[in-house]
Amino acid sequence: MVAFADLSLSFLTGLSGLTTRDTSSGSPDAACTTGTVQVRSTVCEQIATAVSSSSVVYYAGESQYIKDNYHWSASSNQPSECSFEPVTAQDVGIALRILGETQTPFGVKSGGHATNAGFSSTPGVEIALYSFSDVVYNSTTQTATLGMGLIWDDVYVALEPYNMTVVGPKITGIGIGGITLGGGYSYLTNQYGLGIDSVVAYELVMPNGTVAEITDVTNPDLFFALRVSFQQSDHVNSLNFLRYFKGGFNNFGIVTTVTVNTHPQSKVWGGLVSYSMNEWAAASSAIANYSATVTDPKASMYNAFNYIAGVPIMANILFYDGPTPPAGIFDEFLAIPAIVALVSTRRYVDLVQSLPLNATAGLRTVFSSVAMVDATVPVMDMIVNETTFWSEKLASSSAGIVTYGVDVFLPTLYDHVASPTAYPPSRSQGYSFIELFYGWTESKYDSTIFDAVSASGQNIIDSLVADGQDVANVAVYPNHAPPNTTLERMYGDNVPRLQSIKNAVDPDNVMGLTGGWKF
Numbered sequence: 001m002v003a004f005a006d007l008s009l010s011f012l013t014g015l016s017g018l019t020t021r022d023t024s025s026g027s028p029d030a031a032c033t034t035g036t037v038q039v040r041s042t043v044c045e046q047i048a049t050a051v052s053s054s055s056v057v058y059y060a061g062e063s064q065y066i067k068d069n070y071h072w073s074a075s076s077n078q079p080s081e082c083s084f085e086p087v088t089a090q091d092v093g094i095a096l097r098i099l100g101e102t103q104t105p106f107g108v109k110s111g112g113h114a115t116n117a118g119f120s121s122t123p124g125v126e127i128a129l130y131s132f133s134d135v136v137y138n139s140t141t142q143t144a145t146l147g148m149g150l151i152w153d154d155v156y157v158a159l160e161p162y163n164m165t166v167v168g169p170k171i172t173g174i175g176i177g178g179i180t181l182g183g184g185y186s187y188l189t190n191q192y193g194l195g196i197d198s199v200v201a202y203e204l205v206m207p208n209g210t211v212a213e214i215t216d217v218t219n220p221d222l223f224f225a226l227r228v229s230f231q232q233s234d235h236v237n238s239l240n241f242l243r244y245f246k247g248g249f250n251n252f253g254i255v256t257t258v259t260v261n262t263h264p265q266s267k268v269w270g271g272l273v274s275y276s277m278n279e280w281a282a283a284s285s286a287i288a289n290y291s292a293t294v295t296d297p298k299a300s301m302y303n304a305f306n307y308i309a310g311v312p313i314m315a316n317i318l319f320y321d322g323p324t325p326p327a328g329i330f331d332e333f334l335a336i337p338a339i340v341a342l343v344s345t346r347r348y349v350d351l352v353q354s355l356p357l358n359a360t361a362g363l364r365t366v367f368s369s370v371a372m373v374d375a376t377v378p379v380m381d382m383i384v385n386e387t388t389f390w391s392e393k394l395a396s397s398s399a400g401i402v403t404y405g406v407d408v409f410l411p412t413l414y415d416h417v418a419s420p421t422a423y424p425p426s427r428s429q430g431y432s433f434i435e436l437f438y439g440w441t442e443s444k445y446d447s448t449i450f451d452a453v454s455a456s457g458q459n460i461i462d463s464l465v466a467d468g469q470d471v472a473n474v475a476v477y478p479n480h481a482p483p484n485t486t487l488e489r490m491y492g493d494n495v496p497r498l499q500s501i502k503n504a505v506d507p508d509n510v511m512g513l514t515g516g517w518k519f
Helices: 005-009 028-033 041-050 065-068 089-102 150-161 176-182 220-226 277-293 331-335 348-353 378-395 443-466 489-504
Strands: 055-059 082-085 104-110 125-129 133-136 143-147 200-207 212-214 256-261 268-275 299-307 311-320 342-345 365-373 399-408 432-439
Touching: 041 055, 041 082, 041 089, 041 125, 055 065, 065 082, 065 125, 089 125, 089 200, 089 212, 089 256, 133 150, 143 150, 143 176, 150 176, 150 348, 176 256, 200 220, 212 220, 220 489, 268 277, 268 348, 277 299, 277 311, 277 331, 277 378, 277 399, 299 378, 311 378, 342 348, 365 443, 378 399, 378 432, 378 443, 432 443
Parallel strands: 082 125, 104 125
Antiparallel strands: 055 082, 133 143, 143 256, 200 212, 200 256, 268 311, 268 342, 299 311, 299 399, 365 432, 399 432
């Protein structure tokens, strides 16, 4: 699920002021080469000496150190004492043992799309998984084993010769971690479920440094807990509002590879359609009608209402898993006068890579989301009102981007799984989602923005309940949970079980040295 602040920026001009970053933390150079914190330099040296010669430790001033520490969101950036790029799971285990013995803080990064501070960054040792970059397809089992250092573009391309694909993100540049450990809502979710629902095995480096294959057979408790217990996902080219990608729940160890089911893939139809504010009412009606009538699991639609530097623009992505959608599914959208309409029949990877912009990288950012049952016209009107109100209210708090997205799914989206997962705590009802994204530049307004996103989220819940939708207690999607979210709001009745698994797997609390919500 995506909010299109980046994409919409490409259709607006004269907004150069929006991209003025908070230079104290918003660029990789500023975040990673100034004010370096001296934590335990001997620990970095100890890791470098103990691991194999293929794995490398980097220090401030080296280009790879900057890459390893860089995060898409300025609110996540902080300089580490050193970065470590392991090549083998065994070397990850060696590093974990040293970090645990020395009680050194660390971060785990598959790429860098966390928005909550400290979730995958650290003043200690930053572990970057870029070297885990293989894609191995097994035609007999129709599965693919993926390294955590990959982006999904690489996976789509590698599987294309086999006419297969995987449940991955909707846009380009996203890393493996957030989808396979954090949830994963996709163009293909109505057909095959969440990204975590396709996982059949994890290679996990345990907190004690040992390496294990975790499946529903070898260790059903850990297999349950790892879905969702994610480390940081990548988002090299960020179209904001990804309903998959904010990491931080490093509780059970470090995943280095994941094996997932694959699915047949032919050419697809779809792309971007963007509207001016004059057409928002017509587009809202089209979304409401789509939500009420479309039951074809091959169809997918999501939109975002954006205010970018005070300028309103709506973006929609339409998708059909086939060369041509049946008549009637998207006709109403295509009949509305558009600023741009870039829909066509093409390869799956070409559609994903048609949205490559990165205009919001370096802003301070926060996500939130609210489940809904139906995207009715009154609900759409409420979303427009929220977008307009908070854009105006937060303009004086350096918020250049305010986005509210709508992602419509079938109520059966949670039915495609063979074994329980930590999220969602209940699969009895599938939901669509309203997604919030704010981007701002000045750190002094952090608390103002966090208060705003919480207030707006609660107002949306209250409005949906008043509309007759029973969503007040629906679990918050962890990938989009703002910093003050409780474990119970994300994992419900699963929290005691997750805490018990954590205590059994990590009795010395090694994973407590890294960031994120903790069981």
